[in-house]
Structure formats: structure tokens, C-alpha cells
Amino acid sequence: MNDPHSSSVPVAYLSALEMVRALELGEVTSLQVVDTLLERIGALDGDGTDVALRSIAALDPTARATAQERDDERARGVSRGPLHGVPVVIKDNIEALGLPGLAGSTALRGRPSRDAPLVSRLRDAGAIVLASTNLSQWANIRSPRSTSGYSASGGLVGNPWALDRSAGGSSSGSGAAVAAGFAPLAVGTETDGSIICPASVNGIVGLKPTVGVVPTTYVVPISASQDSPGPMARTVDDVALLYSVLAADRAPTTVRVPTMGVATNWRTGHPQTDTLFDEVLATLRSAGLVFSERELAIPGMNETNDEGTVMFAELLDDLGAYLDDRPGSGVRSLEEVIAYEDEHRDVEEVFFGHEYFITAVETGGRSGPVYADARRRNLAWALDTCLVPGLDGVDVVIAPAYGPSWKSDLVVGVHPGPASPVTQASAIAGWPIMCLPIGLIHGLPIGLGIIGRANSEWMIIEAARRIESVIREHDPLPRPLWRAPSRG
Numbered sequence: 001m002n003d004p005h006s007s008s009v010p011v012a013y014l015s016a017l018e019m020v021r022a023l024e025l026g027e028v029t030s031l032q033v034v035d036t037l038l039e040r041i042g043a044l045d046g047d048g049t050d051v052a053l054r055s056i057a058a059l060d061p062t063a064r065a066t067a068q069e070r071d072d073e074r075a076r077g078v079s080r081g082p083l084h085g086v087p088v089v090i091k092d093n094i095e096a097l098g099l100p101g102l103a104g105s106t107a108l109r110g111r112p113s114r115d116a117p118l119v120s121r122l123r124d125a126g127a128i129v130l131a132s133t134n135l136s137q138w139a140n141i142r143s144p145r146s147t148s149g150y151s152a153s154g155g156l157v158g159n160p161w162a163l164d165r166s167a168g169g170s171s172s173g174s175g176a177a178v179a180a181g182f183a184p185l186a187v188g189t190e191t192d193g194s195i196i197c198p199a200s201v202n203g204i205v206g207l208k209p210t211v212g213v214v215p216t217t218y219v220v221p222i223s224a225s226q227d228s229p230g231p232m233a234r235t236v237d238d239v240a241l242l243y244s245v246l247a248a249d250r251a252p253t254t255v256r257v258p259t260m261g262v263a264t265n266w267r268t269g270h271p272q273t274d275t276l277f278d279e280v281l282a283t284l285r286s287a288g289l290v291f292s293e294r295e296l297a298i299p300g301m302n303e304t305n306d307e308g309t310v311m312f313a314e315l316l317d318d319l320g321a322y323l324d325d326r327p328g329s330g331v332r333s334l335e336e337v338i339a340y341e342d343e344h345r346d347v348e349e350v351f352f353g354h355e356y357f358i359t360a361v362e363t364g365g366r367s368g369p370v371y372a373d374a375r376r377r378n379l380a381w382a383l384d385t386c387l388v389p390g391l392d393g394v395d396v397v398i399a400p401a402y403g404p405s406w407k408s409d410l411v412v413g414v415h416p417g418p419a420s421p422v423t424q425a426s427a428i429a430g431w432p433i434m435c436l437p438i439g440l441i442h443g444l445p446i447g448l449g450i451i452g453r454a455n456s457e458w459m460i461i462e463a464a465r466r467i468e469s470v471i472r473e474h475d476p477l478p479r480p481l482w483r484a485p486s487r488g
Helices: 006-012 016-024 030-044 063-075 117-124 172-179 196-202 236-246 271-286 306-325 334-343 355-363 371-390 424-429 457-474
Strands: 056-059 087-091 128-133 162-166 185-190 205-208 228-233 260-263 291-294 396-400 433-441 444-452
Touching (some): 006 030, 016 030, 030 056, 030 063, 030 087, 087 117, 128 172, 172 185, 185 236, 205 236, 228 236, 271 291, 271 433, 306 334, 306 355, 306 424, 334 355, 396 457, 433 457
Parallel strands (some): 087 128, 260 396
Antiparallel strands (some): 056 128, 205 228, 396 444
């Protein structure tokens, strides 16, 4: 299927950097860009449209006025910063004035939103907050049967490559919206895989920064030790641009050539994905990139589930503190969320329940009997067993990320696609990880993961930039196919 709203394609698929240049040269105005993107969203995203992607949770009612303000400022020779006049969408678990900030739950409807510090940084840099994006409800820590991309408040996000397949989770709407050409930039959040997965299956680039680098104030939390907001875009350079704003971390003038390793034993188990990764690796090597081979530890999650224990305990404390602090009336604790969802089960529990919430309450939080030992074992595995020896002598390690997207099935429940262990150790340690597209299998995107040490984002970005330049030279990635639902 061709792009179902082709009239907006030239503007819709400008990169953020291309858009900045076009705006500076007067080839287009911010208001024209915003109007084009709003028209595109209206034609493709909501119920009653041809494809009903459902990636957008809500439109910012001030977007057009802000765009006009940016145009007026530019006419006076004023620039607020590197994103002056560029639209961005944000995941709907991030508070922003004028947007709902529901985390996908009807339990938060009517609660006023504030500008999260990361949103203030976007506005200060001149960005136009265009919309908030749908997500896996409560960032996908609600039930073992949850379907990625589904929320009670927003419905099920589709994948613009194939509409019956998953957009990943939990930053589903952010990944799908960027791939669909609704905005050049998006902000997602990740606890473990929630930026990397939708980046991989939607064929875009995503970066989870080191925990603490991007502020999480007024972001609906899961785990203080693992949560991190991060940039998503169609190119590495655009991700770097957005990261510099979110982290208030200007790009260095020069970055040395990263030393790189490849995790030979981190595979997805999907033969075609792992073969594609090997072929891409051979192409990178033939282009002069050097990789050393190494094996990295693989988690024994079936034995202890320490990561889950830590996340559940922190969820009880952190979400409770967030809910108690948020303005307006409504749920003030995880226990009250459980009670609300049971009372409104006809909306909140149509397809799955909240078993993980119940488990979180049972942990007793950080002061409960299981947290401290689980956190100690968790960190020891991630750092001492996996990351420190795995990164010995190199700056970054690469591995396949996820295989092709799987079909969404709300009735049966979760059906995760093939994935390597690439996100887990970095998530536990709070270290950065990045994903970029490397090709297609049966018309579905495949991503490559890059991990590095804490606060090494610019080194990871430089490695991604070098990898991307080789891949795009040999195999330019096409735009989404908007393939209709099908068997098989």
C-alpha cells in the first residue's frame, strides 16, 4: 500500500535537521508544518480514518498558536534554541500543560497536568509540543497478559508497516507516530526495552539515556533505578539533537572513534533476524569498521526474577508518591488504582487485569523483606557478571535487538516477538542503550542494539552514526508500507 495520505509526505518525512534548515531558509513556516502534520494525523490516526493508527493520545490545543509565535519570533531574528519551530510529540505518561498525562489509564482523567522539566527544556529550546502519544497502559507493568500498545484511554496502537502488527511497547505511540510521519521527533520512556522495542519494530532510532540524565519529575513512574525518558526519531543525528536538549548536554566538538565489540551469543533466536544481523556485521567490517568478538552473560530470569522483584517494589513506592503529589482529586496510591480498576472493570479490565499491581503491593516496597537482596543480586549480575567484563577493552557492544513485529491479539493476550537480551543488563544498571534500523524481513523492520557505559551517550551516538552511514549507503530504508491486516 502506498502512503495513505501522500499529499503531506514531503513535509511529513523531513528530518528534524532538514526541517530546521527549511525553516531558517524560509522555505516553509512552522505554522505550515504544524497544519500539515495535524491534517495528516486527522486523516490517518483516529477512529473513522482509513487506518486508525491510534498513536496519538491527544493534540495540544496551543500547537498552532505556538507555531505562529515561533514564526513571528523568527521574523524578528529571534531564535529560542536548536529546536525553534520544530514539532515534537511526547509519551502520555509525561505531564505537559494542556495534555492529559494519563499513562493510558482512565483513573487519571481530570487530573491537571504540569510541565515536566523535560517539557520545559523542549519549550525553552523552541520546540512546539504537538501532541501526546498513546502507550502500553501504565508503561506495560500491569499484567503478564497485557498487549503492547493497548491502553484503556487510547485503544490499541497499530504499526504503520503492517497495521495488524504490534508497535511494540511501552512507547508504542511515540514509535508509530515518528514512523508514520506525524512528527520528526518524539520522547519516549524506558524502564526495560520500552524505547528500544518500539524503535526496532517501527524502523526508527531510539536512545535510552543513563538513568538520571534526563529528569523524571512529573513523569508517571515505574522504577527510580531504571526509568529514563529518551529521544526517538528517524535518524541518528535527529536523536542526537533531541538528546542534547532533553539532557541539557551539548554535543562535544569532537568524539574519538569508538572501539566496538559484538556480543556473539546475544541472539534473538529468529533465524532470519540473526542472519540479517550477521550480514550487516560483515558489511560493516568490509567498510572498515572493526569489531572484537566477545560473549556476554545471559540473565537467569527464570531462576530469581530479581529485576521484576525490584521493579514491583519500587513501583509501589514511586507510583504511590507520584499519585499523592499530582494535583486534583482521584487515586492516591497503587492500592487505590487497583480498587478503581476493579470498580471500572468494564473499561479498565476488558482484556486483561492488573496482576502485577497486586504483586507490587505484596512486596511491601523498598522496606519490604525481598527488595534489598533482590536489588543487590540484580546489580551484581548486571555489572560484575555482564557489563563490566563484556565492555572490557571496548567502548560499546552491539547485538541484534528485536526480530520482526508480532501480530497484536487483545483476546489471547501478550505474544512478544523474538528478542535478544540486549536491553536487560543495561536496564538493571541504569546504563544507556540505543537502537537503529538495519533492514527489513518480509517488509518488517529489524533493529540493532548498542550498549555502553554510564554517561557514554555521545560515544554510543558516534558508534550509531558510523554504523548508520554504512547501512544507509548500502540499503536505504524505505518508508512504512501501511500494509493492510492479513493472514499469516
